[in-house]
Amino acid sequence: MRASRLVSLLLLLQSRGRVTARELAEALEVSIRTVYRDIDSLGAAGVPVYGEPGHEGGYRLLGGYQTRLTGLTAEEAEALFLTGLPAAAAQLGLTSAAATAQRKLLAALPAELRGRAGRVADRFHLDLPPWYVGAERTPHLAPIADATWNQQVLRIRYLRWAEPHEITRTVQPHGLVLKAGNWYLVARGEDRFRTYRISRILEVEVLSRSFDRADGFDLASHWDDYLDHFDRRRHRDTAVLRLSRRGLDRLQSLLEPAVVAAGKTTAGPDRTGWTEIEIPIESVDAAVPELLKFGGDVEVVAPEALRTEIIRALRAMNRAYGVEVRN
Structure with a gap:
């Protein structure tokens, strides 16, 4: 268990750069005292971990230190293939990229894990849409996803329930959510976040100008708050x-x-x-x-x-x- 935690700690330092002891403790779900002991253990093992004191301090790896960790367990290899969403990848225009990534992962795995990971796709299939509901047409999803990734401003023509039914808005796309088989765009416009159902977007234009994401914006937390507010607003x-x-x-x-x-x-x-x-x-x-x-x-x-x-x-x-x- 401790060896696995040390590997996770090293990967966190490698992927995030400078990280505080508190952030490491929260990510690993351990005490700060345990983080201090684990940092000492990494240092004793020859990993160049450097601690910087002060309010803006934290731990980081020196000199761009990188490690190649190939010790996936059988359960971890299987879990990687369970995270794939082929239907979602297809709608986003990423079918080829997802298939290539999966092939590369299979090739990198040891032979005994390759078979187990490959069997997951044969035995588990994720079907997102609910029963008796056809998939919605989302012809504008791919350009919206591309603009979201590249932080480009969008001008959309949208069909809503309230009058006037057709509206045109200029928005900053901050995230996409797949809920019960339906795609939603979370975007900021006029200093306010709104949610748009992708299937109801009639027209989209990707503008040449970019934008900066809102400070501290967290898509998962925003979506949870939106659902809670939606339920309270709907149940009057x-x-x-x-x-x-x-x-x-x-x-x-x-x-x-x-x-x-x-x-x-x-x-x-x-x-x-x-x-x-x-x-x-x-x-x-x-x-x-x-x-x-x-x-x-x-x-x-x-x-x-x-x-x-x-x-x-x-x-x-x-x-x-x-x-x-x-x-």
């Missing part, structure tokens, strides 16, 4: 439900995770054995088909408008099947 209303034991068991499979999580924090059983919960909803119209999935295992308590719409839908279903309903 709430509904109070009573669920049978079976309905409560089916909650997670019938409603989206954010709704389920909110409902579980309010759950409380009543005297009849049913459980009352409060969930966020987008609107009455959107909630009706979602709650009809529960059949007789749910009762809408509030709001009254939602309860009325559920009753209306059930009466319409009864009429369709010729069932007489008495008030």
